[in-house]
Amino acid sequence: MxxxxxxxxxxxxxxxxxxxxxxxxxxxxxxxxxxxxxxxxxxxxxxxxxxxxxxxxxxxxxxxxxxxxxxxxxxxxxxxxxxxxxxxxxxxxxxxxxxxPPTNPTAGISEESLSKVLEKLSATKKNCEYPNLKKIAEKFVLEKFSAKNSNANQWMTIFESECDRFDICKDEEKIEVLRLFLEKSCLDWYSSMLIKLSLASEWGKWKENFCGTYANKGWAASRYAISFRYKTGSLLDYALKKERLLLEIRKSIDTGTLIDLIAEGLPHYIADRIDREKVVNTEELYSEIRKLEHLVSRKTIDRKNVSASYSKEKETFGKKKPCKICEKENRGTRYHTEATCWFKNQKSEKEIKHVNNNELEWELNDMDPKNL
Structure with a gap:
């Protein structure tokens, strides 16, 4: 049918x-x-x-x-x-x-045009097989690594998650992209690893060597993060930086401890104005800190005014005056106190000597020759 x-x-x-x-x-x-x-x-x-x-x-x-x-x-x-x-x-x-009539997709297309289309398709396929890693790396949400980074293990974890996000799965591609996120002396480490292992090696070996080389096994970074305190500038900038320092040394830190450590580094007259019971996360802490920015701003302005006033007084009353003794003696314009003037001392010695000679002469004139 x-x-x-x-x-x-x-x-x-x-x-x-x-x-x-x-x-x-x-x-x-x-x-x-x-x-x-x-x-x-x-x-x-x-x-x-x-x-x-x-x-x-x-x-x-x-x-x-x-x-x-x-x-x-x-x-x-x-x-x-x-x-x-x-x-x-x-x-x-x-x-x-x-x-x-049946449709022919290539009908009416010249061989030259068809050849160009095939070349474009071939280039597109090639780009898919070999992606532009530099352009992809520009989209990474990751800071470059230098020897100053406090937690190499945590940085490496973020790097691998970004590679997964952009489908960079091959070991060779990960090794190539890693170079784009290294700077300063870390580039020397990369060059040495390239000589020892080459691009064709396993990513696991690179990762192990990286973490072993740059992992911070001392307590310096922890001490710095915990003791970091507010000095000048914005309170919020201080709080954000301290949070980053603390999270870099321990990502798993609980929120309560994080809030306490940030608040501990604030000036006491600022921290005492924040109700600790009402702050349950860092966002609320930052909101309270922003409300108190005017206190440190006013203090900074007052400090600047005092400094400016002191500088003006110093400029007005602290100028060195020329020595009057040197001017009278025609010794030129010299800037030192009259008490330390060399010519004053010489003049005093001459006056004392002259007075002493006059007294001696007067005593000799009054003496009885019989007593000689």
Whole structure:
């Protein structure tokens, strides 16, 4: 029994308000497609077809406008008499249906154009196989690593998670991307590893060597993070930096301990204004800190005013004055105190010597020669 494929379409009626079921094309078993004219497309004109069980299923399937389905239907003697003549030609109501020529995707395209299309497809495939790692690395949410980073293990964990996020799974690709996130002396380490292991080595060996080289096994970073305190500037900037330092040394630190350590580094007159019972997370702590920024800002302004006033007084009263003794002695303009002036000391010695000589002369004149 021969089969025909009918294409059903839900489209608008002539009034544009209601939907009707239409049959647009008929396809034979040898893939020849015949078009049904628009005036013959309404399913109501195909009485023998709409009485089949297949049409009932189609009607239940297509509910919205522009939906379409193509289904095969067995051609009974009644259907064959409607859609085919004795010679096998496709028809409907004594109207021969127009055959739609098969579409050839390369028809009308020159060999040169087709060659360019194939080259582009080949280049696209090549790019998919060898992605631009530098462009992908620019999207990483990760700081570059230097010897100053306090937690190499934690940094490596974030690096691997970013690689997974951008589907960088091959060992060689991870090793290449790692170089883009190293700086300063860490690049020397990378060059040494490249000589010893090469790019074709296992990523696990690179990771193990990296963590073993840069893992911080001392207590310096912990001491610095815990003892880090507010000095000047923004309170919020201090709090955010201390949180980062604490999380770098221990990512699993609980929220309560984190809040206590941040608050401990605040000035006491600031921390005492924050209700500890109401702060249950760092976001609330930061909100309270922002409300108190004006206190340190005012203190900074007062300190600046005092410093400026002191500088002005120092400039006014602290200027060195030329020595008057040197000016009287015509010794030039010299800046030192009169008490330390060398010429003053010399003058005093001359005056003392002159006075002493005069007294001695007067005493000799008054003495009785008999007593000599």
């Amino acid at each position: 021969e089969k025909l494929k009918f294409e059903f379409l839900v489209k608008s009626a002539e009034d544009g308000k209601t939907n009707i079921m239409a049959i647009t094309t008929i396809t034979t078993s040898d893939d020849r497609v015949f078009k049904i004219p628009a005036e013959m497309q309404p399913a109501s004109l195909h009485e023998q077809l709409i009485n089949t069980p297949t049409y009932t299923k189609i009607k239940n399937t297509l509910k919205r406008r522009h939906q379409t389905r193509k289904v095969w239907i067995n051609v009974t003697e009644d259907l064959a008499g409607i859609y085919m003549d004795d010679d096998g030609n496709m028809q409907f109501k004594d109207y021969f249906l127009e055959e739609i």
